Amino acid sequence: MTAAHRAPLAGALALAALAALAVWGAWSIPEGPDFSTVGPSAFPRVLSGTLALLAIAAVIQALRGKIPDEARSTEEPLLPGANARVGWVLAGMVFSPLGLYLFGFLVGAMIGFGTVARAFGAKNGWAIIGWSAASTLVVWLVFDKVLTLKLGNQLIMLPF
Amino acid sequence: MTATRREFLMAAGALSASALSWPALAAPQFESIFMFVPAAPGGGWDGTARAIEQACKTADLVGSFQFENVGGSGGMVGLPRFINQHKGQANAVMVAGAVMIGAAISAKSPIGIQNTVPVAKLTEESGVVVVPANSPFKSFGELVAAFKADPKKVPVAGGSAGGTDHILLGLMLKALGRNPREAAYVAFAGGGPANAAIIGGQVAAGISGYSEFEEQIKGGRMRALAVSGESRIPGVSVPTLREQGMNVVSANWRGVFGAPGIQPAQRAALERLISSMRDTPAWKDILVKRRWADSFQAGSAFEKYVAQDVNDTVGVMKDLGLA
Amino acid sequence: MDSFAQLMHGFANALQPAVLMYGFLGCLVGTLVGVLPGIGPALTIALLLPLTFKVPATGMFVLFAGIYYGAMYGGSTTSILLNTPGESSTVMTAIEGNRMARRGLAGPALATAAIGSFVAGTIGTIALTFFSPLIVDAALLFGPAEYFSMMLLALVAVTSVLGNSLLRGLISLNLGLLFGMVGVDLQTGQHRFAFGQAELLDGLEVTIVAVGLFAVGEAMFMAWKGHAAEGKVEEIRGSLWLDREGWRRSWKPWLRGTFLGFPIGAMPAGGAELPTLLSYYAEKKLTAHPEEFGNGAIEGVAGPEAANNAAAAGVLMPLLTLGIPTSATAAILLSAFTSYGIAPGPLLFQQQAELVWTLIASLYVGNVILLVLNLPLVGLWVQLLRIPAPWLYGGIILISTAGLYGASSSVFDVGLLYAFGLLGFVMRRFDVPVAPLVMGLILGPMAEQSMRQALTISAGDFTTFITRPISGGILAIALLMLVVPRVLKMRKS
Numbered sequence: 001m002t003a004a005h006r007a008p009l010a011g012a013l014a015l016a017a018l019a020a021l022a023v024w025g026a027w028s029i030p031e032g033p034d035f036s037t038v039g040p041s042a043f044p045r046v047l048s049g050t051l052a053l054l055a056i057a058a059v060i061q062a063l064r065g066k067i068p069d070e071a072r073s074t075e076e077p078l079l080p081g082a083n084a085r086v087g088w089v090l091a092g093m094v095f096s097p098l099g100l101y102l103f104g105f106l107v108g109a110m111i112g113f114g115t116v117a118r119a120f121g122a123k124n125g126w127a128i129i130g131w132s133a134a135s136t137l138v139v140w141l142v143f144d145k146v147l148t149l150k151l152g153n154q155l156i157m158l159p160f
Numbered sequence: 161m162t163a164t165r166r167e168f169l170m171a172a173g174a175l176s177a178s179a180l181s182w183p184a185l186a187a188p189q190f191e192s193i194f195m196f197v198p199a200a201p202g203g204g205w206d207g208t209a210r211a212i213e214q215a216c217k218t219a220d221l222v223g224s225f226q227f228e229n230v231g232g233s234g235g236m237v238g239l240p241r242f243i244n245q246h247k248g249q250a251n252a253v254m255v256a257g258a259v260m261i262g263a264a265i266s267a268k269s270p271i272g273i274q275n276t277v278p279v280a281k282l283t284e285e286s287g288v289v290v291v292p293a294n295s296p297f298k299s300f301g302e303l304v305a306a307f308k309a310d311p312k313k314v315p316v317a318g319g320s321a322g323g324t325d326h327i328l329l330g331l332m333l334k335a336l337g338r339n340p341r342e343a344a345y346v347a348f349a350g351g352g353p354a355n356a357a358i359i360g361g362q363v364a365a366g367i368s369g370y371s372e373f374e375e376q377i378k379g380g381r382m383r384a385l386a387v388s389g390e391s392r393i394p395g396v397s398v399p400t401l402r403e404q405g406m407n408v409v410s411a412n413w414r415g416v417f418g419a420p421g422i423q424p425a426q427r428a429a430l431e432r433l434i435s436s437m438r439d440t441p442a443w444k445d446i447l448v449k450r451r452w453a454d455s456f457q458a459g460s461a462f463e464k465y466v467a468q469d470v471n472d473t474v475g476v477m478k479d480l481g482l483a
Numbered sequence: 484m485d486s487f488a489q490l491m492h493g494f495a496n497a498l499q500p501a502v503l504m505y506g507f508l509g510c511l512v513g514t515l516v517g518v519l520p521g522i523g524p525a526l527t528i529a530l531l532l533p534l535t536f537k538v539p540a541t542g543m544f545v546l547f548a549g550i551y552y553g554a555m556y557g558g559s560t561t562s563i564l565l566n567t568p569g570e571s572s573t574v575m576t577a578i579e580g581n582r583m584a585r586r587g588l589a590g591p592a593l594a595t596a597a598i599g600s601f602v603a604g605t606i607g608t609i610a611l612t613f614f615s616p617l618i619v620d621a622a623l624l625f626g627p628a629e630y631f632s633m634m635l636l637a638l639v640a641v642t643s644v645l646g647n648s649l650l651r652g653l654i655s656l657n658l659g660l661l662f663g664m665v666g667v668d669l670q671t672g673q674h675r676f677a678f679g680q681a682e683l684l685d686g687l688e689v690t691i692v693a694v695g696l697f698a699v700g701e702a703m704f705m706a707w708k709g710h711a712a713e714g715k716v717e718e719i720r721g722s723l724w725l726d727r728e729g730w731r732r733s734w735k736p737w738l739r740g741t742f743l744g745f746p747i748g749a750m751p752a753g754g755a756e757l758p759t760l761l762s763y764y765a766e767k768k769l770t771a772h773p774e775e776f777g778n779g780a781i782e783g784v785a786g787p788e789a790a791n792n793a794a795a796a797g798v799l800m801p802l803l804t805l806g807i808p809t810s811a812t813a814a815i816l817l818s819a820f821t822s823y824g825i826a827p828g829p830l831l832f833q834q835q836a837e838l839v840w841t842l843i844a845s846l847y848v849g850n851v852i853l854l855v856l857n858l859p860l861v862g863l864w865v866q867l868l869r870i871p872a873p874w875l876y877g878g879i880i881l882i883s884t885a886g887l888y889g890a891s892s893s894v895f896d897v898g899l900l901y902a903f904g905l906l907g908f909v910m911r912r913f914d915v916p917v918a919p920l921v922m923g924l925i926l927g928p929m930a931e932q933s934m935r936q937a938l939t940i941s942a943g944d945f946t947t948f949i950t951r952p953i954s955g956g957i958l959a960i961a962l963l964m965l966v967v968p969r970v971l972k973m974r975k976s
Contacts, residue, residue, distance in 0.1 A: 011913050015654065022661055025676045037943040040668040043931045044675055047661045054654050061650060070708070070912045079709030086707045086908075093901035096884065101894045105885075108897075112884055113877040119706035122873035131874050132881075139885045146512075151889050200891075201529035207818060210533050230892060233667070233684040237893075240681070266672045267684060315940040322672035346627070346936045347669045352808040356751035356801070362626035363940060371821075375806040375828030449824035482672045 008067035009059070016055040022048035088119035105151040109136045189433045191223045196246065196254040198238025200231030208282065208414050209255040211450070212434075215443035221436055234263025234323075243275055248421035253279065253430060257414035258324055261470050265477045266322040277418035277427055278466050280434040280458040283447070284413035285369045286389035287328045288398065290382040292361045300385040300404050303365060308336050315344040317354045317363040322482045323347075324412045325367040327473065328388055330480045331408045332401070340479045358382055369412050370396070371451060393453065413455060415462065431458045490612060493840030497848050502545050506845050509546040510852045513553020514860075518561055520569045520694045521886020524554040525811035532819055540823045541838055545845040547819060551812055552604060552846065555795045556853045559596040559788050560864050564589055567698035567879060571689045572755035572791040574921050575763045577697060578644065579776065579783030586779050589865045594725045595733045595781055596788040597857040602734075603741040603789035604850040607796025610745055612843055615800045622750045622801065627936035628947050630752050632957035634930035637757055639964045640764035641926070646777075646916035655915050659923020662687050663931075670935050682895045691887060692924055695900045696917045698883045700907015702876045707908065711872040724861075733785040736766050740789030748797025751809045752933070755794035756925045762786035768968070796846070803827055803839065 026044035061067050071078050092115030100108025113132035122128050143151050195213065199205040206229060216222040230238035235256055246252040256273055264272035289300070297303040306314050311333055318325030326347070330340035346363055348354035351372045358366040358373075359381045366373065366382070370393055376382040384398040388410045392400055401408045418430050437443055438456050447454055457465060496502060516527045528547050535543055558570035563580035576596065583592040610618065625633075638656075645652025665676040666686030677683040705711045725733065740762040747753035747761075766782040767773070776783060801807040806828030808814035820827050825835055832839055867875070887896050910917050941947035949955045 008913055011909060014909075018658075022676070025678070029675050030673050037938055037945070038935050040671045040673040040675060043927075044661070044664045047657060047664065047927075051654075051657045051661060054650065054657055057650055058654060067651075068914045070704075070914065076708065076710065078707070082707050082709060085709060086703065089703045089706050090905075092880070093904065097894050097898045097901065100884075100888065100897060105888065109881055109884055113881045116702060116706065116880045117873035117877040120711060120873040120876050121709075128873075132877060135874070135878055135881055139881055142515075143885055143889050146515075151885060151892075201526065201532065203818075206529075207532075207822070213533075214536050228892070232891075232893075233681055236684065237681050266667070267674075267681065269681075312942050320667070320669050320672070326672075344939050344942065345670075346939050347932075348936070349669055349932070350808070350814060352801070352814065353751045355805070355807045356623055356809075357626060359805070359807075360623035360626060375826050375830070379805075379828055379830060381805075450821055 004069065004072060005062060005065050007069050007071060008065075009062040012055065012058040012062040012067065015058055016052070019048065019052040019055040022051055085119040088115045091115055092119075105140060106133075106136055109139070188223045189221050189429070189436065190251055192251060193222050193225050193433075194246065194249065194252040195225055195227050196238065196242045196252060197227065197229045198231070198235035198242065198254065198256055198260070199229065201229050203231075205235070205255045205257065205414065207450070211443070211446045212255070212282075212416070212437060215437050215440050215446060216433070218442040219437070219440040221433060221440070233267065235260040236263050236267045236269055239264070239269075239273070239276075240271060243271060243420055246419040249419045250422050250426040250429070252419040254417045254419075255414065256417055258412045258469065258473075261466075261473045262322055262324065262327060262477065265474055266482045272470065273417065274466060274470055276420055277422055278463045279416040279418050279427070279430045280438075281413050281415035281455055281462050281465065282434070282438070283452040284389070284411040284455040285371060285453060286387040286393055286400075286411050287325065287367055288370045288373055288377075288384050288388070289332075289386045289401075290358060290366045290373050290377065290384050291364065292358055293381050293383060294361065295364065295383065297365070297385070300399075303385060304336065304406070306364070307333060307338065311338055311342040312344045314365060315346050315363045317346045317348055317357045317366040318368055319347065319351075319354065320349065321345065321347045322477065322480065324369070324410070326480065327476050328367055328408070328410050330476045331410060332406060334476070334479060335406050335408050340476070341481055374451070389453075411455075434458065486613065489836060489840045490844060492837075493842075493844035494847075496541065496837070496841040497545065497844035502542060502841065502845065503848070505542040505546040506549045506849050507852055509549020509551075510553040510849055510856055511549075513550035513555075514557035514853070514856065515553075516550070517554035517557020517569050519886050520561060520567055520698055520883045521690055522890055523558075523570050523690070523812070524551045525815050526890055527554070528812065528815045528819065532815070532822065535819055535822045540825065541841050543819065543823075544816075544838065544842045545849075547816060548842060548845050549849045549852070551795065551816075552792075552849045553853055555604070555792045556597060556600050556857055558791075559600070559784075560593065560860075563592045563596065563784070564864060564867055565698070565875075565879060566701045567883070568693055570791075571693050571921065571925065572759055572794070573788075574693055574697070574756070574918060575644075575759040575787040576784055576791075578763070578918055579780050582777070582779030583781065583784065584779075584868070588779060588781075589868065590861055591725050591729045591781060592779075592784050593861040593864060594858065595729060595785045597854060597861065598725065599733065599737040599740065599785045599789040600792040600857075601850055601854040602737045603744060603793040604796060604853075605847065606738075606741045607745050607748075607793040608843065608846045608850065611796050611800055611803075611846070615804045618746060618749050618797075619800050619804050622746065622753075624953060625750050625752075626951075627933040627940060628951050628954040629957065630750075630933035631930060631937055632948055632954040632961070633757070634926050634933065636957055636961040636964070637760055637922075637926050638930070639961050640760050641919055641922050643764040643767045644760075644916060644918045644922065646919075647914060651913070651915040652919055655910065655917065656919035656923045659920035659925075660927035661923075662692065662920070663924045663927030669928075669932055670939070680895075682893065682899075686928070687899070687924065688896075689921065689924055690890075691896055691900050692903050693921050694883050694887065695903025696907035696910070696920060698879050699901060699904025700911060700917065702879055703904055703908040704911040705872075705876065707912075711876070729781060732772075732781050735769075736762070736782045736786035737789040739765055739769075740786040741793040744790035744793030744795075745797045748794030749800045749809075750797075751801060751807060752929065753794070753797070754810065754925070754929075755791045755798075756922070758790040758794050759787035760922055762790040764964075799846075803831060806831070 026048040029041035092112050096108050096112035099111045110132040114128045117128050195209050197206050197209045213225045242254050260273050291297050333340045377384045386401045387398050516522050558573040559576045562568040562573040562577035566581040568574045568577050580592045667684050743762050744758040747758040766786040767776050770782050798810050802813045808817045
């Protein structure tokens with residue numbers, strides 16, 4: 001087993017774990033009061049069962065090196081620093097909802113915008129803050145004033 | 161967007177206006193009301209809430225309104241938020257109704273509508289039992305006979321399982337001495353598909369709120385056999401279930417609830433507000449336009465009504481295997 | 484012809500400056516919400532409902548009609564340029580449309596989408612004007628059994644988007660079908676895959692999944708690859724307009740898409756996504772350039788775009804003639820009617836002739852406004868691609884987040900959006916197509932529920948799917964679609 005196989009295998013194993021969760025979820029659905037031929041758990045059981053089979057097939061394919069990995073694409077090779085860039089996006093995915101929850105839309109959305117901008121190569125911190133604040137305010141204005149959609153109760157909240 | 165901008169200006173103006181220019185005579189009862197709607201914009205609860213806003217504003221009963229819509233799962237996503245985040249808030253009200261009771265039971269939720277402070281019931285709507293225009297069932301008696309013989313052979317269309325329509329069918333079968341679980345209940349998502357299935361003769365009968373089927377009944381595409389309220393719907397000649405010898409009464413009501421933990425005086429103030437709102441011409445106008453049946457009930461009577469309804473619903477849902 | 488005279492009268496009303504103004508405003512707002520991922524016409528119209536207390540009925544409905552049609556036009560823009568469908572019915576547009584944009588053909592893709600939308604919208608509106616009762620009666624013949632057969636046919640059509648590997652395509656489809664099971668079961672009220680979360684009881688919303696997989700997933704994948712960060716701007720080749728070749732290859736797909744979209748849109752459980760899928764399938768099978776499919780074929784944009792606009796017109800038929808709402812937007816429109824004390828239904832055309840005909844006339848006018856509005860915008864939209872990558876992708880994330888948060892004000896939903904974004908990234912990395920997942924999510928619950936509805940009606944008899952003539956006929960077509968291409972292939976080789 002080579003390093004090239006490792007990432008696809010991890011993906012296939014993650015799928016298998018998801019399938020296992022689905023199987024467990026499907027078998028814990030109560031049959032319900034319905035006496036008809038097809039109850040609420042029939043489809044989930046069939047589908048989670050198929051997913052489990054497909055996951056096994058995927059693991060086998062991954063072991064044989066038959067699943068392509070864009071990380072090793074020759075057409076459009078991965079540029080160095082990929083992990084750091086994805087790390088920024090992931091950080092945004094965690095901290096943006098947190099900011100949204102604690103401090104309201106302005107902070108949460110700025111974190112989301114800023115981390116993605118950083119991941120796409122923006123280096124200048126002030127430019128990031130400026131652009132994300134400006135875009136967030138414009139979006140807020142459009143949503144709140146034109147579409148009358150409430151993005152939380154206030155633009156900025158305090159968690160206490 | 162002229163209209164929205166105008167509205168925005170009006171709202172901005174209302175803030176200053178409420179402080180300065182209203183004569184003492186017509187002083188609003190509340191500076192502001194926080195209106196919590198545990199459903200997405202556009203549905204029945206939201207419509208009721210916006211109508212309350214409209215009536216209160218026309219009569220200067222309330223300075224300004226703030227809305228929050230938290231939809232999902234028959235109100236069970238919004239309810240915990242209302243209870244936790246607005247505890248003790250004297251000017252917070254929630255619009256909800258019978259649907260939330262069933263939703264709480266089927267979600268096996270530890271909290272329910274009884275954890276809020278009932279203020280007043282505003283409207284209610286009878287259920288109606290219909291058959292397609294060309295149905296072999298000419299009378300309610302014939303339909304009942306078919307139910308008695310074998311409910312599985314009489315597919316009935318309605319809203320989602322465990323909702324008010326399903327519960328009504330369960331109550332009817334129970335009254336006939338059959339097991340509610342035998343019902344061949346065909347649940348449809350939303351009124352549209354259910355309507356189409358009944359008109360198209362895909363099912364033998366249908367159950368829903370009267371307004372859902374009203375146009376089809378008037379247009380002669382469905383025949384109404386019975387309504388489920390205490391009494392007949394004004395202006396509609398369809399007899400009630402009771403009149404036709406079936407002791408079942410059920411209605412889908414909507415009302416206003418206060419936040420838990422408010423003081424008795426604060427609760428009384430909300431009751432006063434809603435009863436003055438109910439007396440405004442604007443509200444009466446809305447009731448007529450939307451064909452909502454007024455079923456006003458406030459205070460302890462309403463509280464008892466809610467408690468009774470929770471009890472009854474638990475009973476039926478158990479019979480249906482949903483609790 | 485009576486309805487023709489009334490239509491002319493409607494035009495006279497619709498072309499009055501005040502009414503025209505509402506129409507224009509509606510088209511503008513509609514295009515905007517169509518472009519924004521996460522919020523659609525249903526939500527927008529719901530938010531404007533309180534205005535029904537202040538604005539006269541005619542103006543309001545012309546405004547709503549503009550929003551409704553406008554959103555259908557706008558939805559394709561971000562699909563094509565940014566691989567970020569604004570609505571679930573433009574997911575199919577993203578597949579070929581974004582490939583075209585990557586080849587520098589964003590202009591023709593946007594143009595064929597806009598003109599196709601106009602053609603389909605206009606034909607749809609003509610059919611709505613003259614054939615409503617006929618088509619609605621036919622649509623009512625479809626019951627749960629027929630819908631189930633149609634879903635099976637749709638599943639056959641999904642095979643056209645499974646991508647390079649059958650296994651990976653099926654994994655994607657299977658995940659989608661499974662995600663569709665999450666939430667309270669409609670038929671029995673049992674909880675499925677909710678894991679105790681109240682937010683999951685209503686199921687996974689298609690918008691959240693689609694925006695997550697496409698918009699967020701795409702952004703993450705592009706960031707990971709790193710080429711966008713280099714500041715490489717997609718070169719725009721060719722004209723911004725359709726050339727002769729483009730017209731020649733587009734007009735048939737426009738018409739085919741229209742004739743798939745309109746009747747299915749008129750069906751009580753049809754929707755706009757199913758016809759886009761069927762149209763894509765049809766174009767892929769019929770095209771003279773099969774090698775271009777998957778690499779930016781113009782037919783794959785023209786057909787589905789026409790189909791989703793025609794479906795939008797179809798949805799209005801049962802609403803106006805029977806008072807039956809068959810989509811979320813139609814349900815909101817119905818409540819707008821009732822808040823004016825107007826009841827759509829069999830009697831609407833008699834009791835509110837003035838309003839109805841003005842509304843229908845404004846649909847024609849709206850289509851023209853949208854075409855005039857959208858064609859010059861093509862050049863402007865294409866400039867979007869010149870925004871430096873950090874701010875462009877930051878903006879996509881921002882707007883996706885705002886759209887979902889604005890719709891539900893739920894941080895949980897935002898978290899879900901990002902989770903699906905992560906899934907979309909992983910799927911892209913290992914060349915698993917994302918479109919089958921979205922299609923599965925839409926088709927799965929429809930297939931399951933209609934099958935169980937049909938079985939409750941038939942008291943458990945499975946033969947109902949074959950013995951009912953329409954259902955049996957659809958199943959036969961599905962079988963042919965599965966068998967014939969394979970037989971032909973075997974003969975060739």
